[in-house]
Amino acid sequence: MKPITIAICDENSRDAGVLEEYVRKLLPDAEITKLTKSHQLLNRMTENPNQFQLIFMEIEFEEENGIWVAQEIRKVNKKVGIIFMTKSEKYYRQAFDVFALQYLLKPLTYEKIEKIFYFLDSNVQRYNDRSMEERSVCFRYRSRFYTIRHSEIQYISSSLHTVNFHMEDGGIIHCRGKLCDFEDQLKGSSFLRCHQSFFVNMNKTMGMKADGFIMRDIVVPVSRTYMKEAQKQYRNYLNEKELFTK
Incomplete structure (x- = not known):
């Protein structure tokens, strides 16, 4: 090397x-x-x-x-x-x-x-x-700077002004804020907004049900508001993935 x-x-x-x-x-x-x-x-x-x-x-x-x-x-x-x-x-x-x-x-x-x-x-x-595409989410929380690669995150949730990054290794990293605070950092990536309280990493999904995305240990819900757009983007993602693997 x-x-x-x-x-x-x-x-x-x-x-x-x-x-x-x-x-x-x-x-x-x-x-x-x-x-x-x-x-x-x-x-x-x-x-x-x-x-x-x-x-x-x-x-x-x-x-x-x-x-x-x-x-x-x-x-x-x-x-x-x-x-x-x-x-x-x-x-x-x-x-x-x-x-x-x-x-x-x-x-x-x-x-x-x-x-x-x-x-x-x-x-x-x-x-x-x-x-x-190997991008990162970056933020500061309690005087510490965090840089988390997109590929390390399964999905992101929010509750009571706390954003939770659910990691590939099973861990969870928290910070104060709202999901909208991270929209710019997730724009154009494999992350899909599927609910007022959830972003899902399409690269980590195992499939999609009528009510949500199937992950390794959980079904991430899709709300009515986001259903049509989520289905459209997920179809596009699968089509692109199929073309890429041919």
Whole structure:
């Protein structure tokens, strides 16, 4: 396997040096390129969109905003993993509009970076083979940031201003809010709104009954309001799946 190619883009040379040290401890063979200006990174990605598999990038540059730079990068490469690092929490929502893998608050620690590569299974190479359908739901709850891949979720429910993510492994992750808070993050994905209180991941369904979707351990209800549209979207999903597997 070829060495992982990583870009570190940060005007703060000390922060960049510390991050490089942490990454090299975890991935000694990684090819690391350090850049101090956001336009340097953007120019490199424009000239060769596939040269990096993972990008660590500060958001608050003196010139272009890091969110804008990521938007431009997504125009030429939709798969490269982008990890933001900054001292401010104010760009958190915007970061995941460009499908960031993670949002790290400075100061960085070895433990934070270790968790990142644990999440990536210490194999960033596979991100080159992923489509953008491997998306994530991101939110903050009780001072903690969560990034949950769509493929890990069976369905999502809500009750009493609490949203519940029912996971593939049987666990449940909670946060305060409403289902409508996550509609933008689920738009265009395999998730289908089938009830005022439920989203179902069609990739995890075993079939559809008259009153709901058959999951591994439960039937997720479909309400009258959503029935016609749910049936239509599910038929389209099955047709596309059949074409894809032929």
